Amino acid sequence: MKLVVVGISHRTAPVELRERVDFNVRGVREALVALAERGSTREAVIVSTCNRAEIYAACDDAKRTRDDVARFISDFNEVPPAEVAPHVQELVDLDAARHLFRVAGGLDSLVVGEPQILGQVKEAHTAAAEAQTVGPMLNRLFHSCFAVGKRVRTETGLGSGAVSVSYAAVALARKIFGDLRGRNVVVIGAGEMGKLTALHMKTEGVHKMTIVSRTMAHAAQTAEAIGGASAAPWDELDAVLGAGDIVITATGASAAILTKAHVEAIMRPRRNRPLFIIDIALPRDVEPAAGEIEQVFLYNIDDLQATVRENLARRASEVARAETIVAEEVDKFAAWLRSRGAIPTVVALRQRFEAIRRAELERLDFKLATLPPEARMRVDEITHLIIEKLLLTPTEQLKAIGDAETVGAYTEALTRLFGLTDDAAAAAPRAPATGAAQQDAKVEPFNRNRPRSGR
């Protein structure tokens, strides 16, 4: 069986095209069903996010499937093939596996190391499992890619460090205060920018949020827009700041609204309680010298952007380690793929045993005819069980073989020893889709190494 991936991503296609090739619009499940009906794939998973639309498929004829899936992408999304074709990326077998592993590890993301992609890949696999379009091949592939994602997250620093300004502010607040629940946030200024950062803080479960603005009506409006926030008039600013832990300033004022002396006065009754001031206004709202006060942590928009840049640089330095993990998992997957080379032999061996059993039962039919029907059923059952028991160990052994050469030697030995017809062993991988699928299904009860479905 062959493994292919066909699709577009932020690396190959402009955003205008990616917007039109989005399987989520018409439904991933519908797409999976429609693709299965075309009959060019044996298994399929569709990974569709705002940065990529990729179809992973297991098939018998890589060339035919690649062409058909590419056509399906334009058919299903109603985009002319001529527009999609130049941007389509196609990879086969281990290259396809490596690609998925890099995607799941966040190495192929627009922002390297972003954590959402692993969840999206998991969802894609779940959707395909529900649509019953995944089988042993893609199950194994996707569970391997989940392992890659997990290893990259725990063993490298690829996903660490905030890479957006608002997230950097939240991460800093967490490093200063620990848990943000129970903290008071003060937003000075009723503009859009302050509102956005406040919303971000709100998702962190802060205790209380107060909006202060020179115009009380604006403050009330913003507070209402955020929800769960309260507004306070400008002359209560000092009292509000005294009770606050995190201050976000985003006014349009042309001069500093908080001087060093002002912040010092606020800090005195607070004693040792830290104050984290995030100044996202331009020009700045807080005098930079205020950051010199012992328990005041003052960050402006430039500082936050600088930490974001540092984090991006650090992530880049972790890429090599993540690539090593990907390479290791690709090797493991390759070993598994090779071990699957033994499956046609297993199938042929089973068929041979089964044929002998049937022939013998038929030959002895006249002797068994005198037995009551229940006893005849027992005979059938017992002979069947004997065969299963006999074949259990050889099957497991064959499937555990990791290299193609040994598989070949075993196949040849078994073919000779049991007089398996050559074409029975050799033809299986190229058998018509339905027939081979059934054969695969037949040997499943023996396959103890099958990856568990679900997480």
Added chain:
Amino acid sequence: MMNITPLVIYAAAMVAYGWHFTERNPMVGRTATTLLIFAALAHTFVIGMLTMDVGHVPVAGATSAISTFVWLLALAYLYIELTTDERAMGVFILPLLVSLQAIPALRPGVEDLAPVLQGPLFGVHVSSLLFAYASFALACVIGVTYVLLFKEIKAKHLGFFYARLPSLQVLDRMNHVAIVVGWVFLTIGIIVGAIWAAQAQGGYAGDPRVQAMSLKDPKIIVALVCWLVYSFELFAARRIGWGGRRAAYLSTLGFVIVLLNFVPISYFFTQSHNF
């Protein structure tokens, strides 16, 4: 000889903690903790064997007191690590454990318990002080990490420690708890010691060590200085709102004094505590 086995395992744990701190590989982290648990177990065994051997817990002499202190500190640290799931402090604690444990490993032997030391008060005196010192050691390490993280955040250069340490508030809180616990035990230890000394001066007045038990003895005076430093830290935290970096510096200063009292003064200067 026996103290060498825990020393070797402590050293291995130190390497693992260091490796984990830089690489942040969870497997290495678990290995580090496992090694430390084994070191503490081996150490427990050693102390247990010595206790059975000589018939009392070996805490009377400076060397065996150090060994017991290392053991207590390892247990206290393990407790904190396992309850907070925070492994970053290990890299600072382990070098302390290893360097202190080297002393009993290189100077083996347990001193006999002088008759003057027999009695429950002496046991309370020594064990509360050792426990207090272990708390102060933790407070010092937490204080050092607080300052390292504080400086990174203030300098707006979020790097090595930022990625590895818990938040400033958590460190500040942990430091405070460690100081409170340490101060309580230090106070108990000193008071019980004074009561014991007064009793001993009745019964064993001829012993030169008992005669030396006064405020003129360096070990005793430095212990009181220590108590003053930590009392000030607690007072400042309550009354002036000192915390954060100032508390961290005071914790470090306090522990330097503790170490001074614990090692060089015990070995070379004291007239009253050389049993």
